């Protein structure tokens with residue numbers, strides 16, 4: 001018997017992408033495959049093969065658009081599952097990168113008990129150890145962290161110090177989910193500067209929530225990456241404004257874009273509503289032209305996060 005969900009997936013499967021929408025060797029820098037909002041206190045259980053079933057058609061579909069790598073940005077405490085990512089990567093033939101770090105947003109729900117007590121050096125030691133030994137056998141390839149707002153409080157500052165120390169030792173980039181807009185982004189750059197961590201290692205995640213482009217320009221001119229996330233039909237106008245602003249300033253080489261899409265939610269029946277990964281290829285990047293598409297999806301992801 002065909003399961004209802006699989007039957008519906010079949011009906012929804014998009015036709016093969018037109019040549020204009022394919023970006024060979026492209027990288028998605030900020031998406032999710034699984035997110036569990038239960039946090040560290042209330043983690044959900046899930047069946048790996050069920051997640052595979054839900055995620056597979058979406059990952060296979062985006063591969064047809066030339067995507068070769070997806071950075072899975074779910075942090076520890078919100079369902080980071082390197083073993084699952086590895087299983088999916090093998091099954092689908094797509095690189096999936098996982099991360100290390102501690103995420104301080106979402107009302108601190110993802111902050112493990114040890115992180116409240118550890119100083120920045122202790123934290124960094126743990127992150128570096130994950131990078132060296134792997135998490136469940138899988139090596140994280142970037143640092144994912146988050147600050148809860150501006151001004152940064154003591155824990156926010158410590159998380160960013162730990163991320164900077166980890167970056168200095170491993171070379172990994174720091175993707176920081178930034179609540180608090182441009183002021184919070186600049187406050188993080190000051191911390192990196194103080195620790196002599198190159199600003200090109202910093203990715204300002206969720207820069208689209210800052211409405212004043214002056215911050216986007218300043219952060220990019222300082223050498224850091226400005227990442228506009230959550231691209232989709234509802235926000236397309238603003239996202240185009242943001243990217244065109246950067247383009248107009250000659251700062252497209254410090255700009256990243258993502259959909260922040262997905263994902264299997266183990267707290268919902270059947271994993272809930274899974275949003276796919278292809279909108280950016282079919283509807284967003286074509287507005288900006290082939291050259292910008294290549295810059296944003298092929299060159300910049302490698303410049304920012306490595307090969």
Ligand SMILES: [Zn+2]
Pocket residue numbers: 030031032073260
């Ligand atoms: Zn995200």
